[in-house]
Amino acid sequence: MRVRIRCHCTQAMVVIYHNPRCSKSRQTLELLRARGIEPEIIPYLDNPPDPAALRELLGKLGMNARQLLRKGEPEYRSLGLGNPDYSEAQILAAMNAHPRLIERPIVVRGERAVLGRPPENVLELL
Secondary structure, eight states, rough: OOOOOOOOOOOOOOOEOTTOOOOOHHHHHHHHHHHHHHEEOOOOSSSOOHHHHHHHHHHTTTTOOGGGBOTTSSHHHHHTTOTTTTHHHHHHHHHHHHHBBSSOEEEETTEEEEEOSSSGGGGGGG
């Protein structure tokens, strides 16, 4: 007699670092929900990731801190973050202190992450 064993593996949780005021962030969330995915929503402006969490996100994104900076924000200019001598640690500290500097939205699934710019980028994770 043969016994079939089925794997009931669960899919990796999807997380979105979300800013509800951002149209791209809202569109990305809508895209996920339209595909039946209700992600864990992290309102990162209210609860910014610390430098260690940002490093982990950068690893999943395959980016460095400078690539994740929003260069159009007033804090970018006022903090002088365009200075190429700023270290990764200094940029991460600035992002933690001023989370508006973090490009958005970031969607994470397992060990991978993408920026939802454009929102269709998240399809790579699904």
